[in-house]
Amino acid sequence: MPSIADQIPIADGLFTWPSNDPRLLGSKCADCGVVTFPAQSGCPACCGEDTEAIELERKGKLWTWTIQGFLPNRPPYEGPETPETFKPFGVGYVELPNQVRVETRIQTEDIAKLRIGMEMDLVVEKFIERDGKDIIAYFFRPADES
Amino acid sequence: MDVAIIGIGIHPFGRTEGVTGLEQGVHAAREALKDVGLDWNDMEFAYGGSSAAGNADSMVSKLGLTGLQFINVSNGCATGGSALQSAYMAIQSGMFDIGMAVGFDKHPRGAFTVNPEASGLGKWYGDIGMALTPQFFGMKIQRYMHEYDISEDTLIRVAVKNFKNGAKNPNAWRRNAFSYDDVAQSQMVCHPLRKYMFCSPAEGGCAMILCRADKAKQYTSNSVFLKAVAVKTRQFGSFEVFSQSQALDRAPAPTVQASTAAFEMAGIGPEDIDVAQLQDTESGAEIMHMAENGFCADGDQEQWLREGHTEIDGKLPVNTDGGCLANGEPVGASGLRQVYEICLQLRGEAGERQVPNNPKTGYTHVYGAPGLSGVTIMAA
Numbered sequence: 001m002p003s004i005a006d007q008i009p010i011a012d013g014l015f016t017w018p019s020n021d022p023r024l025l026g027s028k029c030a031d032c033g034v035v036t037f038p039a040q041s042g043c044p045a046c047c048g049e050d051t052e053a054i055e056l057e058r059k060g061k062l063w064t065w066t067i068q069g070f071l072p073n074r075p076p077y078e079g080p081e082t083p084e085t086f087k088p089f090g091v092g093y094v095e096l097p098n099q100v101r102v103e104t105r106i107q108t109e110d111i112a113k114l115r116i117g118m119e120m121d122l123v124v125e126k127f128i129e130r131d132g133k134d135i136i137a138y139f140f141r142p143a144d145e146s
Numbered sequence: 147m148d149v150a151i152i153g154i155g156i157h158p159f160g161r162t163e164g165v166t167g168l169e170q171g172v173h174a175a176r177e178a179l180k181d182v183g184l185d186w187n188d189m190e191f192a193y194g195g196s197s198a199a200g201n202a203d204s205m206v207s208k209l210g211l212t213g214l215q216f217i218n219v220s221n222g223c224a225t226g227g228s229a230l231q232s233a234y235m236a237i238q239s240g241m242f243d244i245g246m247a248v249g250f251d252k253h254p255r256g257a258f259t260v261n262p263e264a265s266g267l268g269k270w271y272g273d274i275g276m277a278l279t280p281q282f283f284g285m286k287i288q289r290y291m292h293e294y295d296i297s298e299d300t301l302i303r304v305a306v307k308n309f310k311n312g313a314k315n316p317n318a319w320r321r322n323a324f325s326y327d328d329v330a331q332s333q334m335v336c337h338p339l340r341k342y343m344f345c346s347p348a349e350g351g352c353a354m355i356l357c358r359a360d361k362a363k364q365y366t367s368n369s370v371f372l373k374a375v376a377v378k379t380r381q382f383g384s385f386e387v388f389s390q391s392q393a394l395d396r397a398p399a400p401t402v403q404a405s406t407a408a409f410e411m412a413g414i415g416p417e418d419i420d421v422a423q424l425q426d427t428e429s430g431a432e433i434m435h436m437a438e439n440g441f442c443a444d445g446d447q448e449q450w451l452r453e454g455h456t457e458i459d460g461k462l463p464v465n466t467d468g469g470c471l472a473n474g475e476p477v478g479a480s481g482l483r484q485v486y487e488i489c490l491q492l493r494g495e496a497g498e499r500q501v502p503n504n505p506k507t508g509y510t511h512v513y514g515a516p517g518l519s520g521v522t523i524m525a526a
Contacts, residue, residue: 011270026391034382037391038268045382045393063392064292066284067337068275073259076272088334091281093392101392105274116292127274137274 007126010137014038015124016055017136022124023055024138026100035100057096058122059143065092065106065114080128094120094140107139119143148359149237150369151524153182154489157250159350159473160319167199167476170351171250172208174479178246178353182365189355191215191245193232195225196478199252199349214245223425224377225249226352226481227512227520231375233356244357251476253347265388265516279427279515280344282387284336287430289385291338294445296433298330298338303451304429305329305343308465311458312472314499319348320472343429348474352482354489370489370508373523374411378403380517387515401438401511401519408521409440416440419523420505421491422462423484425513426469436464439511439521463501466491481520484510492526 004018015022028035029043030050036043039053071086072079081087090106092114106114107123120140127137155177157170165173171194179186186209194202195218203216221228226249233247258279262272271277290296306326312318324342332341362369380386383397409415416439424439426432433447441462442450450456456464467473467487470480488508490496508524 010273011268014268014270034393064285064289065337066281066288067334068278068281069333069335069337070257072275072278073257076260076262076269076277077275078273079275089275091276092285095394098394100394103276103390103392105276116289137270
């Protein structure tokens, strides 16, 4: 297990890091209360400019999903697979209670079990290795696999 | 002031080796001029677009340097619809009497490559494998099927219908009808959508000549009149492509806004439309767009497809030219191809795929990233 110092987030500001219990970072509009992810400076709902960063819930329900059945084009894709090793992966929106639906890749042992409404947990883990360091990203995983 | 479409031209869709996208646009422009017996010299303005095949205004070096006003349009998959809307406004404003809307494209093979940063999204979004349009289509129809009890059968029937229509269209790319089983057993691309339920990036060109309605008669007796043109962008809460998050409260899609505005403008309703072209980037899109455009209630599509209501001889023929599924998607030309088809249908020139009983009204609809929609309503 690399030390936290050798783990680099895929982008700044997506989730709290370093942390033993990382959370996604969103923003909440001070005027209308609407939550967005990732955090942004303006409110897409009321056009207000006063937003504050908030930590998002780490549990939610799968709202919709699909399975990416082919290796995405590079660029932009940076995943480690080759055409030979590629395995279809899940993508979906997870509804975080009273906050927002977040688009996410889904980590699961069994893509055939994905169902709308299933309980999902946030995980932050290694996506790829670059220059000897782990690039970490956020995913959701079915709660029964956590 | 009413606006008439007096000339139409197309370069066949699909793959044309050795011919640039721009040349396909030029071909379509010349065909449109020939259709009405006019010269490029007669055009007072043009609006044109292409997403991957160069600047439309460079067409002037081939068509002739007449000094006309030529404005490039770039609006994702709605580029053609937006060019038409711009041309419509140019005539409606009274500034011009006659001009052209043109679109063309030539995309590399394979799925569209997206640059997330150009859409104001973080680079990470593409790095991790989420900035893909087929995923959005899969996720939107997945949710829709769940909410309105639509089965895979309906997805398959849409694809079978559109490829069947495409086989009757000499300008279509895919001219082979697929059987129900061919579609049902094709490879899963983005669940629940299979390979033969998707359109592919392609090539093609399309052009229209627009004119003040009161002057149209001096050029042709074959005019088709634009009764409404509307383009709308997404509002907060609608479910759109490339959304890293979504609001908890849903809002209607931009298609609903554009459709409502267009029907209001035309002073008629969905029940008055005789033939429609609805964006079918994949089977699921046509299904959802049937309801978003007001032609049926959410969930009724299952019955509509089973009973053949959207077939060429049905009560509302949809995508009579094979749609994006059979024609492919050259982004800049797609929206104008729909208008081209409606013009043929209303002129009674659609040949083997002609809608029976002299259709009098037609409808087109495009949807583009990152969430905009263009609708036109036409009458003979």
